[in-house]
Amino acid sequence: MTTYISDRTAQRLADIDERERQAWDAYSDSLRGLEGKDYENAEGESWDRLQKRLRQLGDERQLVAGA
Numbered sequence: 190m191t192t193y194i195s196d197r198t199a200q201r202l203a204d205i206d207e208r209e210r211q212a213w214d215a216y217s218d219s220l221r222g223l224e225g226k227d228y229e230n231a232e233g234e235s236w237d238r239l240q241k242r243l244r245q246l247g248d249e250r251q252l253v254a255g256a
Contacts, residue, residue: 201253205246212242 216239
């Protein structure tokens, strides 16, 4: 059985992939240049933000792929 993905669905999934890369970039950027205690203080919050965003994108991906 061949799986058919419409151009629109494929584009939406590609958009989600791009936003996932952007979320990882934002995480990295938020920590760039930090050291020691500054890094420790920022990392936990940055990681939590990243995980929340990745969950949102994962949920969106499931909706799009299931459509």
